[in-house]
Amino acid sequence: KAGVTQTPRYLIKTRGQQVTLSCSPISGHRSVSWYQQTPGQGLQFLFEYFSETQRNKGNFPGRFSGRQFSNSRSEMNVSTLELGDSALYLCASRRTRDTTDGYTFGSGTRLTVV
Amino acid sequence: EDQVTQSPEALRLQEGESSSLNCSYTVSGLRGLFWYRQDPGKGPEFLFTLYSAGEEKEKERLKATLTKKESFLHITAPKPEDSATYLCAVQETGGRRALTFGSGTRLQVQP
Numbered sequence: 001k002a003g004v005t006q007t008p009r010y011l012i013k014t015r016g017q018q019v020t021l022s023c024s025p026i027s028g029h030r031s032v033s034w035y036q037q038t039p040g041q042g043l044q045f046l047f048e049y050f051s052e053t054q055r056n057k058g059n060f061p062g063r064f065s066g067r068q069f070s071n072s073r074s075e076m077n078v079s080t081l082e083l084g085d086s087a088l089y090l091c092a093s094r095r096t097r098d099t100t101d102g103y104t105f106g107s108g109t110r111l112t113v114v
Numbered sequence: 115e116d117q118v119t120q121s122p123e124a125l126r127l128q129e130g131e132s133s134s135l136n137c138s139y140t141v142s143g144l145r146g147l148f149w150y151r152q153d154p155g156k157g158p159e160f161l162f163t164l165y166s167a168g169e170e171k172e173k174e175r176l177k178a179t180l181t182k183k184e185s186f187l188h189i190t191a192p193k194p195e196d197s198a199t200y201l202c203a204v205q206e207t208g209g210r211r212a213l214t215f216g217s218g219t220r221l222q223v224q225p
Contacts, residue, residue, distance in 0.1 A: 004157070033212070043158075043201070045212035056210055090157050097211055102148055105157030 002026065004106035006091050012112045018079040021109045025072050025093030032074040033103065034066060037088040046089075049074055050097050081113045116141045120202050120216035127192055127223050135187040135219045137202030147185050148213065149178050150201040158201055161187075192223045 049068035092103035150158035
């Protein structure tokens with residue numbers, strides 16, 4: 001059974017650029033959430049998508065956005081990158097919003113902004 | 115606002131030396147408390163979900179317990195391969211489904 005797949009694994013961008021990260025959830029999983037992980041702040045919630053609709057959003061500026069496609073695949077976009085956006089971006093999926101099953105996380109995309 | 119505090123920040127054990135990790139939480143209503151294990155360069159790996167005070171779950175050398183204010187992850191006779199960061203997260207009742215994570219406990223088990 002394939003896990004959550006995130007691409008690319010590593011990315012280096014210049015300040016001011018924008019970036020798009022991709023996440024393919026486990027087959028049959030319709031809920032996709034994104035988290036940012038940094039040494040200083042730990043894991044912080046970005047947003048959650050279900051049935052192509054954003055259901056929740058964390059306390060991040062509008063530069064952070066996302067979307068979900070009909071096949072449940074999701075993308076997140078960060079515009080006007082800042083040095084502080086350097087982090088491991090993790091995608092997590094589960095079957096539905098109402099299950100209390102644990103989320104399955106991908107291995108993440110390591111973004112470095114220079 | 116939900117809060118999750120994990121202690122200790124780091125723990126070094128000898129192989130076979132049992133210990134416990136603590137996760138204290140404050141949440142208006144608990145939908146679930148989750149334990150994850152994270153290895154360097156990888157995403158968190160799901161271990162357990164606990165739903166109500168008094169509940170316990172076990173997996174190999176790990177046992178998780180839950181009270182109304184905290185959860186413990188007991189590690190019995192650990193092995194070097196148990197070395198990782200252990201993360202605790204809570205999910206509150208209501209419409210919001212986001213997990214609030216603690217900062218984790220870095221466990222090192224020496225042979």
